[in-house]
Amino acid sequence: MEVAKHWRETPERYRLEAGKCSKCGKISFPGRLICPECGYREFVIHKLSGKGKLDTFTIIRTAPSGFEDLAPYAVGIVELEDGIKILGQITDCDPETLKTGDKLVAKFRRINEDGKTGMIYYAYKFVPDVGI
Amino acid sequence: MVGIVGYGTQIPRYRIKVEEIAKVWGADAPSYKKGLNLNEKSVPCPDEDTATLAVNAARNAMIRAGINPKDIGAVYVGSESHPYAVKPTGTIVSEALGACPYVHTADLEFACKAGSEGMFIALHLVKSGIVKYALGIGADTSQGAPGDALEYSASAGAAAYVMGADNLVAELIDTHCFMTDTPDFWRREHANYPEHGGRFTGEPAYMKHVSGAVRAILEKTNIRPEDFNYMIFHQPNGKFPVQMALKLGFKEPQFRHGLLTPTLGNTYSGSSPLGLAATLDVAKPGEQILMVSYGSGAGSDAFIFKATKRLDEVRNLVPLVRKQLDEHKIYLEYGQYAKFRHKILKPE
Amino acid sequence: MRDVAIIGIGMTKFGELWEKSLRDLAVEAALKCLADAGTDRIDSITIGCMTGGLFNGQEHLASLIPDYLGRRNTPAVRVESACASGGMAVRAAFMEVASGMSDYVLALGVEKMNDVSGDLATAALATAADGDYEAFHGINFPGLYALMARAHMEKYGTTREQLALVAVKNHRNGALNPHSQFPMEITVDTVLKSAGVADPLCLFDCSPVTDGAAAVLLTTVDEAKKLGKQPLVVISGIGAATDTIALSQRKDILKLEAIELAAQRALKMAGKTIKDIQFAEVHDCFTIAEIMVIEALGIVEPGQGGPATAAGLTALDGKFPINPSGGLKSKGHPVGATGVAQICEAVTQLRRQAGKRQIKNAKTALTQNMGGSGGSCVIHILEAK
Numbered sequence: 030m031e032v033a034k035h036w037r038e039t040p041e042r043y044r045l046e047a048g049k050c051s052k053c054g055k056i057s058f059p060g061r062l063i064c065p066e067c068g069y070r071e072f073v074i075h076k077l078s079g080k081g082k083l084d085t086f087t088i089i090r091t092a093p094s095g096f097e098d099l100a101p102y103a104v105g106i107v108e109l110e111d112g113i114k115i116l117g118q119i120t121d122c123d124p125e126t127l128k129t130g131d132k133l134v135a136k137f138r139r140i141n142e143d144g145k146t147g148m149i150y151y152a153y154k155f156v157p158d159v160g161i
Numbered sequence: 162m163v164g165i166v167g168y169g170t171q172i173p174r175y176r177i178k179v180e181e182i183a184k185v186w187g188a189d190a191p192s193y194k195k196g197l198n199l200n201e202k203s204v205p206c207p208d209e210d211t212a213t214l215a216v217n218a219a220r221n222a223m224i225r226a227g228i229n230p231k232d233i234g235a236v237y238v239g240s241e242s243h244p245y246a247v248k249p250t251g252t253i254v255s256e257a258l259g260a261c262p263y264v265h266t267a268d269l270e271f272a273c274k275a276g277s278e279g280m281f282i283a284l285h286l287v288k289s290g291i292v293k294y295a296l297g298i299g300a301d302t303s304q305g306a307p308g309d310a311l312e313y314s315a316s317a318g319a320a321a322y323v324m325g326a327d328n329l330v331a332e333l334i335d336t337h338c339f340m341t342d343t344p345d346f347w348r349r350e351h352a353n354y355p356e357h358g359g360r361f362t363g364e365p366a367y368m369k370h371v372s373g374a375v376r377a378i379l380e381k382t383n384i385r386p387e388d389f390n391y392m393i394f395h396q397p398n399g400k401f402p403v404q405m406a407l408k409l410g411f412k413e414p415q416f417r418h419g420l421l422t423p424t425l426g427n428t429y430s431g432s433s434p435l436g437l438a439a440t441l442d443v444a445k446p447g448e449q450i451l452m453v454s455y456g457s458g459a460g461s462d463a464f465i466f467k468a469t470k471r472l473d474e475v476r477n478l479v480p481l482v483r484k485q486l487d488e489h490k491i492y493l494e495y496g497q498y499a500k501f502r503h504k505i506l507k508p509e
Numbered sequence: 510m511r512d513v514a515i516i517g518i519g520m521t522k523f524g525e526l527w528e529k530s531l532r533d534l535a536v537e538a539a540l541k542c543l544a545d546a547g548t549d550r551i552d553s554i555t556i557g558c559m560t561g562g563l564f565n566g567q568e569h570l571a572s573l574i575p576d577y578l579g580r581r582n583t584p585a586v587r588v589e590s591a592c593a594s595g596g597m598a599v600r601a602a603f604m605e606v607a608s609g610m611s612d613y614v615l616a617l618g619v620e621k622m623n624d625v626s627g628d629l630a631t632a633a634l635a636t637a638a639d640g641d642y643e644a645f646h647g648i649n650f651p652g653l654y655a656l657m658a659r660a661h662m663e664k665y666g667t668t669r670e671q672l673a674l675v676a677v678k679n680h681r682n683g684a685l686n687p688h689s690q691f692p693m694e695i696t697v698d699t700v701l702k703s704a705g706v707a708d709p710l711c712l713f714d715c716s717p718v719t720d721g722a723a724a725v726l727l728t729t730v731d732e733a734k735k736l737g738k739q740p741l742v743v744i745s746g747i748g749a750a751t752d753t754i755a756l757s758q759r760k761d762i763l764k765l766e767a768i769e770l771a772a773q774r775a776l777k778m779a780g781k782t783i784k785d786i787q788f789a790e791v792h793d794c795f796t797i798a799e800i801m802v803i804e805a806l807g808i809v810e811p812g813q814g815g816p817a818t819a820a821g822l823t824a825l826d827g828k829f830p831i832n833p834s835g836g837l838k839s840k841g842h843p844v845g846a847t848g849v850a851q852i853c854e855a856v857t858q859l860r861r862q863a864g865k866r867q868i869k870n871a872k873t874a875l876t877q878n879m880g881g882s883g884g885s886c887v888i889h890i891l892e893a894k
Binding site: 034038041059065084085086087088090091092093094095096099101102104105114115116117140141150152154 | 710
């Protein structure tokens with residue numbers, strides 16, 4: 030039962046909401062209570078664009094439990110237009126054809142589920158930005 | 162005056178061809194293709210479901226609408242494949258859009274008509290003045306039993322409509338419903354696949370309800386078939402809507418743009434809403450559009466819209482239906498398809 | 510602060526030890542350590558263990574281990590910093606002795622990983638990543654290191670073969686170590702043709718799942734001299750540092766900042782530079798890790814880890830031997846025990862007791878132990894006096 034644990038992350042996972050430091054402007058995702066750049070403690074919500082380019086990636090062939098049916102699948106670090114990097118799966122593609130530098134865009138997808146009868150966990154994944 | 166403020170769609174990238182399915186079941190692909198006017202269908206990625214398709218379609222609709230999500234007063238998601246039996250899809254969509262918490266939401270189910278029901282409620286709720294904007298979404302990852310005729314057509318996709326009273330891309334002229342209790346297709350609780358009445362799904366079901374709704378709205382509005390620039394009927398296959406349209410006096414150029422089934426399959430609750438979206442993608446200001454859904458069980462909702470000038474301004478803000486349908490397709494073999502659709506038995 | 514010496518070391522065999530439990534392993538390593546030290550005195554115990562809870566359903570090792578070691582009333586504490594737990598336990602023991610709080614402190618590392626399936630072991634290890642923003646998305650440690658490996662290959666031209674050569678070299682060393690889990694020599698082909706795990710890493714780029722324990726006994730240099738220990742092995746420097754838990758939040762994922770800082774701190778404390786060090790035991794949880802760590806330690810320039818490995822710099826007979834024990838790759842990686850086992854190897858070398866894998870004239874050593882994808886690190890400098 031990880032219901033509350035997932036639900037608590039809804040702003041980040043469903044809407045890509047980050048925290049922007051009110052003093053130095055550093056964007057933190059997920060949000061924090063203390064700015065890692067300047068130590069300031071006030072933030073405004075910053076909605077990430079979800080658009081960026083692939084910084085580095087791997088193709089997971091031996092998957093962690095709960096992800097076996099997706100293998101082989103790509104996970105990468107994406108450098109967003111907002112200037113920060115986030116990690117996520119890259120779906121809707123043949124992972125063998127991915128290249129670093131590829132343009133990607135965030136979509137809303139299923140990440141995992143708590144068995145066949147449990148909660149379904151939704152969040153962002155990235156897809157190639159091919160205009161569809 | 163109320164109508165559509167923004168619309169958006171999402172179609173999965175994966176496809177399977179009729180031949181690939183027919184090969185497995187020893188069926189005659191050419192007769193299916195010709196008989197159903199169907200070449201291939203969309204298949205959801207394993208990480209897509211009704212909620213994700215609805216959210217991604219709704220995000221596109223919101224971009225075209227250009228409104229603040231907090232101004233959305235209602236969200237209705239119509240589907241026969243809601244991810245949960247109990248727990249709304251609408252809350253997921255509302256939360257993902259940033260519309261919570263002052264929003265009314267409901268999940269709708271009426272076979273393939275659930276999407277247009279959401280549109281119907283959204284339009285009339287706006288018209289009543291209770292909410293500023295309301296979303297009506299049709300989304301499905303529909304299931305056809307392996308080897309059944311439905312397996313060739315049951316596909317996935319979503320269309321979302323932001324309804325409002327200002328900044329319209331299409332003005333609502335009128336609506337009309339036609340509904341009876343006609344059991345042509347159903348799925349019981351806990352059943353994996355729907356069952357249907359075979360040829361009973363035709364004349365007494367689809368044909369009767371679609372034509373009933375069309376005749377009623379034409380009579381009510383005093384508009385003739387030839388007065389429409391475009392028309393969309395629900396598309397369980399590529400044959401029924403064409404037969405019906407021709408019989409009611411419509412011509413091919415009127416339904417050409419909205420007829421998506423031959424390469425999309427039947428997206429159930431997304432079917433006629435997706436056809437309408439593809440039509441809005443080409444409609445010019447002032448043109449009139451007739452859309453008629455059909456849901457087994459059975460009923461039809463008819464809508465008449467008139468495109469406005471704003472349509473041209475917002476159309477290209479997000480991908481067009483034909484682009485999602487025709488470009489960057491990834492074809493699956495039946496084995497992959499069976500895995501994607503959880504048709505392979507695995508140990509618990 | 511008092512000077513601290515290591516007067517005893519003890520290790521179990523590393524491997525799939527089906528007949529031995531978590532407590533059996535801990536007790537065996539401790540007893541070997543006490544026998545090696547030639548004393549029975551333990552004033553306090555520090556225990557490095559990443560997650561007895563997830564691997565064995567057993568926490569509270571601070572009670573379990575003294576109890577089963579026959580030291581029921583001895584104070585003990587468990588130290589956790591993922592795969593750096595062992596090294597951090599030694600650091601905690603050092604601080605107790607150096608501060609004057611205790612005179613004889615046993616630092617023990619243990620992990621019993623084979624009591625759960627491979628799936629669950631991987632899941633347990635994944636708790637050392639950012640659970641909500643890494644593991645949640647279906648990435649595990651091979652995957653995280655693979656992200657670094659691809660970036661390293663693309664930025665510096667590091668090759669797949671150079672990565673494989675780390676494993677080849679460590680298995681060559683490990684074949685000479687009686688404690689090794691996989692004491693067999695392998696070839697570049699063995700690595701490249703092994704099953705894909707997370708591109709570009711294959712199975713033989715990864716350290717194994719291992720059961721094992723290791724222990725060291727620390728006391729003051731004065732006490733050690735009284736016991737007549739010769740050669741006297743002292744801990745002359747310790748440095749520890751941390752970094753972001755999530756790999757994606759690093760400014761440069763090819764910069765292991767915690768390792769750089771820990772090394773600077775340890776060397777400064779010892780009054781040395783990396784040039785004064787003769788060999789190192791480093792945390793080669795994956796082949797790419799060893800390459801990046803020797804760069805972070807300043808043994809080679811950034812980007813030169815691969816070519817240096819291929820040129821034999823880090824081989825047993827090279828200019829700067831790395832992982833004479835066989836490393837995590839061949840010796841095995843019982844996570845909580847690893848940092849302690851590295852120190853056992855360094856002491857063995859400094860005492861000139863390493864047999865066929867003995868490094869000539871070994872006098873100064875460095876051990877580097879890290880947690881997660883480099884989110885925490887502890888480094889020890891050891892010297893034979």
